Amino acid sequence: MEKALRNLNLLRSFECAARHHSYSKAASELYISQAAVSQQMRQLEAALGSQLFIRKGKQMLLTQKGQALFEASQQAFGILQKCVNEIKEEGIPGKLTITSTQAFTALWLMPKLHKFSEKYPEIEIRVLSSSAFDDLKQQHIDLAIRFGTSVTDNTDPGFSCEYFGEDPVYPVCSAQLAKTLNFDVPSDLLQTWLVSLENPGAYDWPSWFEHAGITAYREHRRWTQVHSTDMALNAVVSGHGFTLAARYLYAQQINSGQLVMPVVIAHPNVVKRYLVFDPNSAKIARLRVFMQWLKTEIDTSSES
Amino acid sequence: MEKALRNLNLLRSFECAARHHSYSKAASELYISQAAVSQQMRQLEAALGSQLFIRKGKQMLLTQKGQALFEASQQAFGILQKCVNEIKEEGIPGKLTITSTQAFTALWLMPKLHKFSEKYPEIEIRVLSSSAFDDLKQQHIDLAIRFGTSVTDNTDPGFSCEYFGEDPVYPVCSAQLAKTLNFDVPSDLLQTWLVSLENPGAYDWPSWFEHAGITAYREHRRWTQVHSTDMALNAVVSGHGFTLAARYLYAQQINSGQLVMPVVIAHPNVVKRYLVFDPNSAKIARLRVFMQWLKTEIDTSSES
DNA sequence: TTTGTATTATAAGCTGTGCTTATAATAGTT
DNA sequence: AACTATTATAAGCACAGCTTATAATACAAA
Missing domain, CATH: 3.40.190.10 (Periplasmic binding protein-like II)
Structure with missing residues (x-):
């Protein structure tokens, strides 16, 4: 009964490990060592008296009980996270981490970012770029600017995926x-x-x-x-x-x-642009400022 | 962001403090000192950047945000608790804490308890008695045997209140x-x-x-x-x-x-008997054994 | 008033949990 | 067989989160 307290932190880690099917990834999301996660899961399994994970070759699967606990944890932590975010909703000033393709960050965003920073000096932007679709939660990313046809399908549950125009x-x-x-x-x-x-x-x-x-x-x-x-x-x-x-x-x-563009024939597929973010983020106000700027900027710059 | 971990334990304490409208009672339920709860609530309020409690004279009230957080916490912890209990459902052997009136424990239960203990030596019974209706959660009580007319109304939400006969x-x-x-x-x-x-x-x-x-x-x-x-x-x-x-x-x-009983005129009000317990308790199997025994015992002993 | 009781708030210091680092074990991949 | 990427285990240390002690506050009773 006195272990009930500790369980909460263990469950937080469990939710993360179960979501990633990996102790290592969970550890990196939680900013702790892999060894810590491994220990925590051992403790949790001992406390509950049941196995939660089964290891089939390289795969890390959940047992039936593990699956049940995972779903309950997601639900519970979702409720808490949402409520906490609403309460502590941060103001405009602060940090914002953004990711996009190498091309977009290097060729479009970075050259224009100084304009944003001049207008909103109180918002500190951190830019990442990666070719694949990063896990926004694991990497603690506030906004992903994504392109193509399969963005909506690849959006993690709980995240918003907002269309904001397209290009030939x-x-x-x-x-x-x-x-x-x-x-x-x-x-x-x-x-x-x-x-x-x-x-x-x-x-x-x-x-x-x-x-x-x-x-x-x-x-x-x-x-x-x-x-x-x-x-x-x-x-x-x-x-x-x-x-x-x-x-x-x-x-x-x-x-x-x-x-x-000597041959003015567009590719049959247009590039659709999307903004992917957590609508319940505590940084939502700040995020909206950036997204608003991004939209107007991209519209006016492509007009000219 | 790194405080998210700690928040979980803080929220657990918060839920308890908010439920009791008292740091002291929360502390005793959580088996920690009052000072610890006080510190935790200060930390939580700092982390969220909002007051959660307001103190009006002797009363301890929740702010609007506090109320929202309280409801979210109850919901979330309820989900977790239920799931964890299902997973770790304990077997028959183990402890069981029971409370009832002084009269019932002294005059009925204690004299018959040896029969139960002989039949189920693997179940260890701890008996409390009190005149008022105790807070089952705060006192970590598994079963209350209660009598009278107002039992159903005084049952804490989430607890079962099972009628099991009556006496003149x-x-x-x-x-x-x-x-x-x-x-x-x-x-x-x-x-x-x-x-x-x-x-x-x-x-x-x-x-x-x-x-x-x-x-x-x-x-x-x-x-x-x-x-x-x-x-x-x-x-x-x-x-x-x-x-x-x-x-x-x-x-x-x-x-x-x-x-x-020289004058065989019954009182106009009969005494209804109730069993009050948490249906989601991890000890539910053990509890059912005891309740079953109690019911048969009280029926056979009042027949004779 | 004063005194007493029951709270919560604050301070200071100690203890033990929950990390870290380091290394081993395991599984899959080239 | 060598290499990579995991998880498992061991040992030891740092500091979070308690405890104890005391002050402050509010109310009720004398």
């Missing part, structure tokens, strides 16, 4: 290259290098060529694969052929004449 | 006294001392006399007030007049000829 995808090359070679019709692109992502998702060259009515791309040899769109654009700026990218990423360079 | 209330006196004086009709009782409880509730002498069609009791002078029914019966056994009591309390002495 065009093939672009450097102005210099366009002067050297002539690009008028889609098949002209096959004269030069084509830069593509390793995991292009829906925005791949084959779809664009098919859409443009070209099949000769199948015999094309000069491909360059890169890891992220900002690398692709950097290559292209230096004259390394064409890449496909959402327009807002290079609107600046088009205006300055650095990049050109 | 008669005036009794010692056999010796009945030999000395003649008791045939109700008014004969006024020849001797009448023992009554300080707080007789529904089972008082006036009601009995009125029911018996007697009003002369209003002029009766020889009253003796005691604090509990077992004191009353002890007095009566020694020849100190009559008292009113539920039959099962002295069935033994009637059989042995020690006590007699």
